[in-house]
Amino acid sequence: MDGISFMEEKRCEARDSNAIMTLKMLEAGNFSEFLEDVNSAVDGVDNFPRTAKPRSWPKPAGLRM
Secondary structure (H helix, E strand, O other): OOOOOOEEEEEEEEEOOEEEEEEEEOOOOOHHHHHHHHHHHHHOOOOOOOOOOOOOOOOOOOOOO
16 A cells, blocks of 8 residues: 555554554545545455455545535
């Protein structure tokens, strides 16, 4: 997840065959660009295990639409 525009913080946790990565965007960042970069990075991974579940995106905290 290197090269993500406006990324302030990255946290990773793995346990019990599960992994979670949390990315925090800079407050002054452009959310559309940030999300596009994240999607491109995830789509670029070609070695997920066959048993991996599809990705899911929780609603970002504090997002106003």
